[in-house]
Amino acid sequence: MWSSLVIPTFLFLSFSSVGLAPDPGSATDENDNYPPFWDQTEGDIAEFPVQNNKTIVDPWKYIDRLRIYKILIEESNKYFASFGKNNTGNVLWALTLLYGKLFKTDRFSEPPKSSRCAYESGASSCISVNSGWGGINYYVIIMYFLAAIESEFLGNLPYEVELLSQEEYRSNFCYSVEECHAAYPQVMDIANRFYKYLQSRKIVSTTIGIPQYDTDEDTVIFNMWAVHQAAIDVAKPKISDVLFYVSETERDFTMDFLLAVELVEAVLYCPHFETMTELLVGFPHRLLTDQDHNVLTSNLSRRKKAVMTVAKLTPEINKSTGGLFLTIWKKLMTSKFAQPIGRFLINRLLLIPIE
Numbered sequence: 001m002w003s004s005l006v007i008p009t010f011l012f013l014s015f016s017s018v019g020l021a022p023d024p025g026s027a028t029d030e031n032d033n034y035p036p037f038w039d040q041t042e043g044d045i046a047e048f049p050v051q052n053n054k055t056i057v058d059p060w061k062y063i064d065r066l067r068i069y070k071i072l073i074e075e076s077n078k079y080f081a082s083f084g085k086n087n088t089g090n091v092l093w094a095l096t097l098l099y100g101k102l103f104k105t106d107r108f109s110e111p112p113k114s115s116r117c118a119y120e121s122g123a124s125s126c127i128s129v130n131s132g133w134g135g136i137n138y139y140v141i142i143m144y145f146l147a148a149i150e151s152e153f154l155g156n157l158p159y160e161v162e163l164l165s166q167e168e169y170r171s172n173f174c175y176s177v178e179e180c181h182a183a184y185p186q187v188m189d190i191a192n193r194f195y196k197y198l199q200s201r202k203i204v205s206t207t208i209g210i211p212q213y214d215t216d217e218d219t220v221i222f223n224m225w226a227v228h229q230a231a232i233d234v235a236k237p238k239i240s241d242v243l244f245y246v247s248e249t250e251r252d253f254t255m256d257f258l259l260a261v262e263l264v265e266a267v268l269y270c271p272h273f274e275t276m277t278e279l280l281v282g283f284p285h286r287l288l289t290d291q292d293h294n295v296l297t298s299n300l301s302r303r304k305k306a307v308m309t310v311a312k313l314t315p316e317i318n319k320s321t322g323g324l325f326l327t328i329w330k331k332l333m334t335s336k337f338a339q340p341i342g343r344f345l346i347n348r349l350l351l352i353p354i355e
């Protein structure tokens with residue numbers, strides 16, 4: 001049954017906000033929206049050290065994962081030129097901005113509550129192998145990265161890439177194209193399909209000297225979210241069994257949020273820079289404590305409470321409808337007519353004015 005507080009909270013949040021003007025103070029500094037240290041990376045594989053003719057990547061370091069995100073953004077920008085100026089239309093911003101947000105909000109730190117791998121450690125920060133978000137994010141970015149290598153989306157690399165593994169939970173993670181293919185063939189196939197689609201695009205025109213490709217927006221957004229979801233599907237059971245969280249509230253939020261993301265993905269939510277920045281304003285800016293368990297009395301902002309409430313509500317509705325809610329939502333949202341309605345609903349629920 002739906003917990004007695006969830007529905008009133010939800011109604012309160014979505015209707016009490018009508019007519020409130022957005023807070024001008026929320027217009028954040030543009031540079032704050034990029035992941036920390038974004039400008040300190042080039043998006044070039046040559047930035048990684050080379051040892052014994054191998055490019056060495058440590059995926060449990062913040063900066064190394066950031067370099068991977070930037071490489072993928074840089075290599076794919078040209079296909080999205082018509083979707084927004086200054087490459088803001090790249091569909092990979094969704095993942096990249098969430099990555100920065102997770103770091104900024106200390107979600108890669110060593111649980112239960114230590115400064116190890118915390119945001120304040122700076123550019124050289126680690127990502128704790130014990131952190132739930134760190135593990136989930138590993139699956140997402142590494143599948144994208146290894147499939148980009150496998151499909152030769154990154155061209156002919158000068159050296160073979162070696163991912164440094166952590167001994168802890170070694171068997172929970174795959175560290176090479178071969179290993180990931182063997183363990184998660186379906187995810188690697190879906191990720192390869194994302195790149196194969198881009199590689200098959202053709203230049204159809206040129207605008208102020210910039211070639212425009214015949215990239216179909218819906219197709220590429222669908223493909224991008226499909227990889228994300230496939231990676232999360234394999235990550236979730238591994239992560240929920242073994243990893244630690246700072247509080248039960250944070251752990252539940254993580255799992256609920258990942259389920260609510262499925263609703264967002266199903267409407268082919270726009271993953272561009274501006275829309276994702278706006279959506280992520282509602283992502284809790286700190287780790288949740290058990291005082292946040294009751295969303296209404298927590299001291300987070302109204303926008304963040306709305307996101308937490310939708311996250312909380314999703315599994316409850318799913319459960320109380322015997323799984324039908326998610327199934328029907330996803331089925332409905334395959335229709336071009338229903339998608340805008342779904343997007344409207346999601347924006348109405350998640351983008352409530354900031355007080």
Ligand SMILES: *[C@@H]1O[C@H](CO)[C@@H](O)[C@H](O)[C@H]1NC(C)=O
Nearest residue numbers: 050051052053054158159160
């Ligand atoms: C690296 O590759 C080059 C060219 O293939 C080779 O000459 C050299 O011995 C290799 N170095 C190491 C450390 O394996």
Ligand SMILES: *[C@@H]1O[C@H](CO)[C@@H](O)[C@H](O)[C@H]1NC(C)=O
Nearest residue numbers: 030034038039085086087088
């Ligand atoms: C264009 O994007 C880069 C990062 O990709 C950013 O540093 C720069 O400020 C942006 N320029 C404008 C005019 O928005």
Ligand SMILES: *[C@@H]1O[C@H](CO)[C@@H](O)[C@H](O)[C@H]1NC(C)=O
Nearest residue numbers: 288289290291292298299300
């Ligand atoms: C908000 O709540 C959190 C945890 O419940 C607490 O650590 C923090 O100090 C509170 N902030 C304010 C401004 O009261």
Ligand SMILES: *[C@@H]1O[C@H](CO)[C@@H](O)[C@H](O)[C@H]1NC(C)=O
Nearest residue numbers: 259315318319320322323324
């Ligand atoms: C959705 O509900 C069904 C039926 O209760 C359940 O089997 C399934 O695990 C739920 N899905 C999630 C992701 O919670």
